[in-house]
Amino acid sequence: MRFKNHTLTLLLGAALVGCATEPPPAPAKAAAPTAAVAPAPAAVTPPAPPPTPAAVRNMISTCYSCHGTDGRSAGSIPGLTGMNAKQAETMLKGFKSGELPATVMMRLAKGYTDAELEALANYIGTNLK
Amino acid sequence: MSKITRRDFLKIAGAASAAGVLGHAALARAAEGGKGSARVVVVGGGFGGATCTKYLRRLDPGIAVTLVEPNAKFITCPFSNLVLGGLRTMDSITHGFDALKKKHGVNVMHDTVTAIDAAGKKVTLKSGKTLSYDRLVVSPGIDFKFDTIEGYSEKAAEIMPHAWKAGPQTVLLQSKLKAMKDGGVVVIAAPANPFRCPPGPYERAGMIAHYLKEHKPKSKVLILDAKDAFSKQGLFLDGWKKVYGDMIEWVPGAKGGVVMAVDTKKMVVDTTLDKHKAAVVNLIPPQTAGKIALASGLADDKGWCPVDPRTFESKMQPGVHVIGDSSIAGALPKSAFAASSEAKMCAAAIVALFKGETPAESSLVNTCYSLIAPKYGISVAGVYKVTEKGITEVPGAGGVSPKDAPDSFRENEAKYTVGWYQSITADIWG
Structure with missing residues (x-):
């Protein structure tokens, strides 16, 4: 089933740039208080508020196990340096949607909300040189 | 002041x-x-x-x-x-x-x-x-809970190594593999859950088979498992068949895989159903x-x-x-x-x-690669968050490598297996 997605990737590959330039869903301010009291059902993801800077540092630190400390890879897995935030966002969201083929990143990127991926992309573009 | x-x-x-x-x-x-x-x-x-x-x-x-x-x-x-x-x-x-x-x-x-x-x-x-x-x-x-298997002990591990803490035990198991004659059976006894590195015993089966295929091709690897299912099972079974034919056999717990006792003198492993004579025994005991x-x-x-x-x-x-x-x-x-x-x-x-x-919101990840052969890698990944139920996996994400992927996919994952090791060890000790 997963593999069907992978095939789809090849078909949709050309659409990637178009998709990525669409404005990200605005993290509506009104959503924040609702999210705070909602019992958060597992299946439906409410529009989450952007993660705090400390939460982003926690998230990015887990990437370093494969991509190297501060994104400077020690081996064959690509590092995270030399990208601007927009490029990083395009990649991460491409992995999440399955439009950008990968081995493991397609599975991992699905574990983050769009707001989290945007925050990670920002961190990569700003801090990882 | x-x-x-x-x-x-x-x-x-x-x-x-x-x-x-x-x-x-x-x-x-x-x-x-x-x-x-x-x-x-x-x-x-x-x-x-x-x-x-x-x-x-x-x-x-x-x-x-x-x-x-x-x-x-x-x-x-x-x-x-x-x-x-x-x-x-x-x-x-x-x-x-x-x-x-x-x-x-x-x-x-x-x-x-x-x-x-x-x-x-x-x-x-x-x-x-x-x-x-x-x-x-x-x-x-x-x-290790050495005393849960009759005849096994820390001393018996010198004859039937666990090699589940890397070091002298790894070297010992390797030397026993090198010393065995072609045509022998290597028994890997895998424990029930929970234990360190769930895909580990099965990666080991493939790596031992790789060594045997090159040096002692008439030999076999027999996995006696206390469980009826294991990590990345479908991928391992497919990969073993493809690369090693019938060289690796897996016996689930329900079909006589549970090891009850060992005899280190006769090199015999006793399960609920059978006795198995082995050339090399790698006994991975239950753990704490x-x-x-x-x-x-x-x-x-x-x-x-x-x-x-x-x-x-x-x-x-x-x-x-x-x-x-x-x-x-x-x-x-x-x-x-x-x-x-x-x-x-x-x-x-x-x-x-x-x-x-x-403390800020946690974000936990697991990414584990296993090598079936030098150019055949598979992986499991997961993203985890802390909810009211504790550490839970984010639904809809993670999982194992695709079934029926082309050889190039397995080869890429084998390459990333090595990259993973280089990166994680440099991130920790570098």
Whole structure:
């Protein structure tokens, strides 16, 4: 089933740039208080508020196990340096949607909300040189 | 009042250490007005412990971090199966602590913690020294329940190695594989859950088969499993068939896989149904949290350590954090990657707690590669969050490599298996 997605990737590959330039869903301010009291059902993801800077540092630190400390890879897995935030966002969201083929990143990127991926992309573009 | 220089601090710390209480002066200073540095002692220099020391220092260089690790160098369980397959040397899976000392300012002591006094916030070392701490991190890995299989013991492991702690046991198993005659059976006895590295026994089967295929092609690998299902099962079974034909046989628990007894003299393994005569036996016994965790009242009656899922602080002993294989970390597996991920969250939580802040939201990841053959890699991945149910996997994400993927996909994952090892070990000990 997963593999069907992978095939789809090849078909949709050309659409990637178009998709990525669409404005990200605005993290509506009104959503924040609702999210705070909602019992958060597992299946439906409410529009989450952007993660705090400390939460982003926690998230990015887990990437370093494969991509190297501060994104400077020690081996064959690509590092995270030399990208601007927009490029990083395009990649991460491409992995999440399955439009950008990968081995493991397609599975991992699905574990983050769009707001989290945007925050990670920002961190990569700003801090990882 | 008086300005204390780094040199003065070291002198004081040195003197205190000589007196047997490292950093007593710093504690007094901290109590007086927060001028001294907070002290964290980390027990165990493996994937959990070593990561924790480095990330504590990265997050707050003001924290004095001491690592207590008995061995001068650490040998990783990840890639020890590749040593058995002849793809790696022991040297290449051995890591020193120089970078942690010199680059990250971690005080590394090669000693063993023999007792934890959680109430008095101090640990006793084998050498007789005592270390005081503000917070303690315990990452001792696993220990074995040797007595659950009749005829097996620590001594019997010299004849039927477990090789489930990398080092002399790995070398011993390798030497037995090298010494066996062509046509023999290598038995791998895999334990019931939970145990360290769920895909490990099955990666090992492939790596041993790789060695046998090249050197002793008439031999077989027989996996006697206490379980009826295992990690990445479909991918392993497909891969074995494809690469090794009928060389690897897996016997699930329900069909006679449960090992009840062994005879080390006759090299016979007894299961609920059969007796198997083997040329080499790799018996991986059931496990518990590391010895020091059990001895310090950190474990529950099943032998593993309950922790707060956000901070990894023990639910049994305040001020003591337990990470890695010893901890009960919800949906996270007992893997090297998970241990390192837990260590990073634990370090961040400790830094926050020292500042009197609430720890930020955790993010935990697991990514485990297994090699079936040198150019045949598979993986499992997962993203984890802390919810009211503890550490839970984010639904809709993660999972194993696709079934029926082309050879190029398996080859890429084999390449990333090596990249994974290079990166994670550099992230921890580099």
